[in-house]
Amino acid sequence: MIIRKKEDNIKDSLRTREDIAVDVRSVSKKYRIYHEKVPSLKNTIIRGKRTTFEEFLALDDVSLTVRHGQTVGIIGPNGSGKSTLLKLMSGIIQPTRGEIIINGPMSALLELGAGFHPDLTGKENIYINAAILGMRKRDVDKKLDEIIAFSELEKFIDTPVKNYSSGMYMRLGFSVAIHVNPDILLVDEVLAVGDQAFQAKCYKVIYDFMKRGKTIIIVSHDLDTISDLCSSVAFLKDGRIQDKGKPLDIVSRYRAFVEEIEQKRIVEQQRAARRQIFKSVIEENRRIVSGEEISRLSNLSVDGQTLNRFGSGEAEITGIRIVDKSGEEIDYCKFGDSISINYDVLFKAQVEQPILGIRITDYRQNIIYGTNNRLQKVKSGTYRKGDRITVSFVFSVTLMGGEYSLSPAVGYNDAKTYCDWVNDMFSLNVIHNNAAEGVCDLSPKIRISKSRNG
Amino acid sequence: MFADIKKLFSYRELLISLTRKELKVKYRGSALGFFWSLLNPILTMLVYSFVFSIVLRAGIEQFAIFLICALLPFNFLSNSVNYGSGSIISNSNLVNKIYFPREILPLSVVLSNLVNFLFELAALFIVLAFMGYKFYLFLYILPLLIFIQFFLVVGMTLLVSALNVLFRDLQHLITIVMMVWFFGTPIIYPLSMVPEKFQPYIKFINPMTIYASYYRNIFYYVKYPENGGFPTVLETVTALGITILIFFIGYFVFKRLEPRFAEEI
Numbered sequence: 001m002i003i004r005k006k007e008d009n010i011k012d013s014l015r016t017r018e019d020i021a022v023d024v025r026s027v028s029k030k031y032r033i034y035h036e037k038v039p040s041l042k043n044t045i046i047r048g049k050r051t052t053f054e055e056f057l058a059l060d061d062v063s064l065t066v067r068h069g070q071t072v073g074i075i076g077p078n079g080s081g082k083s084t085l086l087k088l089m090s091g092i093i094q095p096t097r098g099e100i101i102i103n104g105p106m107s108a109l110l111e112l113g114a115g116f117h118p119d120l121t122g123k124e125n126i127y128i129n130a131a132i133l134g135m136r137k138r139d140v141d142k143k144l145d146e147i148i149a150f151s152e153l154e155k156f157i158d159t160p161v162k163n164y165s166s167g168m169y170m171r172l173g174f175s176v177a178i179h180v181n182p183d184i185l186l187v188d189e190v191l192a193v194g195d196q197a198f199q200a201k202c203y204k205v206i207y208d209f210m211k212r213g214k215t216i217i218i219v220s221h222d223l224d225t226i227s228d229l230c231s232s233v234a235f236l237k238d239g240r241i242q243d244k245g246k247p248l249d250i251v252s253r254y255r256a257f258v259e260e261i262e263q264k265r266i267v268e269q270q271r272a273a274r275r276q277i278f279k280s281v282i283e284e285n286r287r288i289v290s291g292e293e294i295s296r297l298s299n300l301s302v303d304g305q306t307l308n309r310f311g312s313g314e315a316e317i318t319g320i321r322i323v324d325k326s327g328e329e330i331d332y333c334k335f336g337d338s339i340s341i342n343y344d345v346l347f348k349a350q351v352e353q354p355i356l357g358i359r360i361t362d363y364r365q366n367i368i369y370g371t372n373n374r375l376q377k378v379k380s381g382t383y384r385k386g387d388r389i390t391v392s393f394v395f396s397v398t399l400m401g402g403e404y405s406l407s408p409a410v411g412y413n414d415a416k417t418y419c420d421w422v423n424d425m426f427s428l429n430v431i432h433n434n435a436a437e438g439v440c441d442l443s444p445k446i447r448i449s450k451s452r453n454g
Numbered sequence: 455m456f457a458d459i460k461k462l463f464s465y466r467e468l469l470i471s472l473t474r475k476e477l478k479v480k481y482r483g484s485a486l487g488f489f490w491s492l493l494n495p496i497l498t499m500l501v502y503s504f505v506f507s508i509v510l511r512a513g514i515e516q517f518a519i520f521l522i523c524a525l526l527p528f529n530f531l532s533n534s535v536n537y538g539s540g541s542i543i544s545n546s547n548l549v550n551k552i553y554f555p556r557e558i559l560p561l562s563v564v565l566s567n568l569v570n571f572l573f574e575l576a577a578l579f580i581v582l583a584f585m586g587y588k589f590y591l592f593l594y595i596l597p598l599l600i601f602i603q604f605f606l607v608v609g610m611t612l613l614v615s616a617l618n619v620l621f622r623d624l625q626h627l628i629t630i631v632m633m634v635w636f637f638g639t640p641i642i643y644p645l646s647m648v649p650e651k652f653q654p655y656i657k658f659i660n661p662m663t664i665y666a667s668y669y670r671n672i673f674y675y676v677k678y679p680e681n682g683g684f685p686t687v688l689e690t691v692t693a694l695g696i697t698i699l700i701f702f703i704g705y706f707v708f709k710r711l712e713p714r715f716a717e718e719i
Binding site: 031041093094119124132136 | 547550553554622624716
């Protein structure tokens, strides 16, 4: 339940309790998600009960204490429960468990221009909107000129708001909202209003508000604003408070979290794209070129076209991946990581002592490195039709940052002809601080000593 | 309940403001403004007058006046219920974004219809005065009568506006129920025309019968006292009891469902 108190009737509470503006005590909120689009009486009567639903825990045991005069920011990814928390504080919805105590008059800016009617003029809407936000008519009368001046809509104030642009609409809404003057202000992502100049004005108002010792709780994705304005920040994730404390700490932790999510998303995209390329381009471009001379093959072009895949096909490279030390498949690695490039080979005929190789090229097709088991003095063995093997090349990453291409190959014992060669089958992404140039990090130790003169 | 009334009182300016908005929006964009709202009852009156005094020849003197005295209070009820039923749903942007006592939304619809009703009555007074009706004889009953009917209207409107959030197809049902209610109330016919054995049902189940009878006695039967006669004490008390019952049902259903509004719309 939500308990609203005026300062004067808190008798029993301790001194420390009194300067608390908003006290959220282990609040949970469960939503019901109905499987039916529009609830109807007909269905209820036919089934005898309301439609089936799933429960969704939007907030899970959240506690938050905000003292008078504090500016608290709430950040978190979409769907983390930020807006639900604000709605609970403002009393729009009721918590499933726990309680929220509010001390002092409060106003919630969850939407600008709420209740504006398109047919009414700007001035008429000011009165309605102000009343909705809990402002008395005589206060509006007093502040009317101020509100209109702030919105910069003097010329259009007697025009119906249906003729307003969306910017004008928001400006009028914001202007009314900031003149309500509550002790506690809840703000949900509404500061991004109007042009630069108007935004500056909005921030000034918020600063003034803070200076006067008012309490502000602000939800925003604008992390710079949050770290600028707030004295404390809570990081919400999956309906739980993940972290709270000093704005800079929390914001940087949140940034790291967002980056990780973004990175994962990119990697997932790349993985999907690569799968696609492997399926279509490489398979289609496959050419059976049996018994060709290596000299001809190594310039990688037939009829002026770059050849992506060639070989007799007696052995086939069926897959490639990069794994880390723990065997986990990865899509990028950092300088210094130990990685393994693995590819799978399926033999379609008997092949004796095949040469299993890998080539790493950069985006300009410069060969960065290439090797095979023979050069490394590793015996490969003899394989019959139907045999499957996995070849691993374990490296320590000494490359500079960037994207590199991997080309695996299976060659015949004669070192001239190939069973299967796949160009640019996979890419290797290396992350590096790039505090150097070139393709390879030689990690020098630099010493500078003054030499004696003469 | 007292806490609710107290809270509602602290939000009175919002209630007034929204009522004003309802009225303004209704009459904005038409040069004749308020007079449009009179057009509807006048046209209804003309149609029924044509049917009942020219085609069917029911033999009721001054049928137009006879009809309008009961039609206006019933319109107050039916307009409030019809418009009020959607008042929560259609204001979803408010309900979702701002806290205020939700009963303000249906109440503002009822109040704007009340204001309308009062203007219509004022217009009716002018007509009656011209036609030599001594409508002022029993006029002292009118404020109390409107006050009591107001509770019936509020109860019904609260009930349907809250249920409509949970059952969106209620709207269709409401239209039908209001039509049945209209014909089940002696508006286009006098109660005396109803067969004896049905009269108790109409009188004791439907409080609007009693209120319509009061309105008609105040305005119309002052000229034809031999046909009229105020409802008995028993009838009045029953109507009052049902009104209070409907008011509390509406109120408690509304309060019970109120916390779910923001989630359901």
